[in-house]
Amino acid sequence: ELVKSYYPMPIALGTAITEKRKIRGGTPALLAELGFPPRTSVDRVSARVPTQEQYRALRLPSDLPVLRTLRVVFSDDERPVEATVMVKAGHLYELQYEFTAE
Template identity: 40%
Template sequence: AHAFGLKTGETAVVRGRVIYADETPVELADTYYPREIAEGTPLAEPRKIKGGAVTLLAELGHITDRIIEDVTARPASESEQQQLQLAAHEPVVVIERLSLDESGRPVQADVMVAPARLRRLRYEMKVS
């Protein structure tokens, strides 16, 4: 709600998924879209999107120009332990990603939770 500047009572469209690798759950991913962008499109339907959501957003005129990510680590919740088949107190990495179009409007917000042991984050920065 905060990312999209929603007022009390306003809602967004969310797509929740469990991502698997070789039949093992490796990530929980919730993706949010502003209702006025997603409503009436495959973004608001509970199925895979042919070509992917980023391609569909671009076809709808919402091309991602900038991404902001916040990365944190914490112990998994009980629900995350169950869904990701984790040991008690096993840490997870949480990536919160906000995708903005060329005008700076947020068009997609993601919250991804994965076992820390399966994630490696690498950033490269040029310093002039």
């Protein structure tokens, strides 16, 4: 899986988010410590033809599609605090969604 995450600069500046290292508890814990607790996530999933870079990095065996997920994480007041793009080999994954009526 290839993953790239993006954070608003006013939130990330001067924190471990800007460093190339693991964050204890992950970014959700750090965001919560900074006053931006993750409240809601929205995923948009699509199947696509891989780029040449994705084809090589994922070592795809042939012309298979990739699954691309764009996840946006929102904190209080529906403020976006993280956007993540995940790309994975489409033939290796199955998606499952569960919805609860309100």
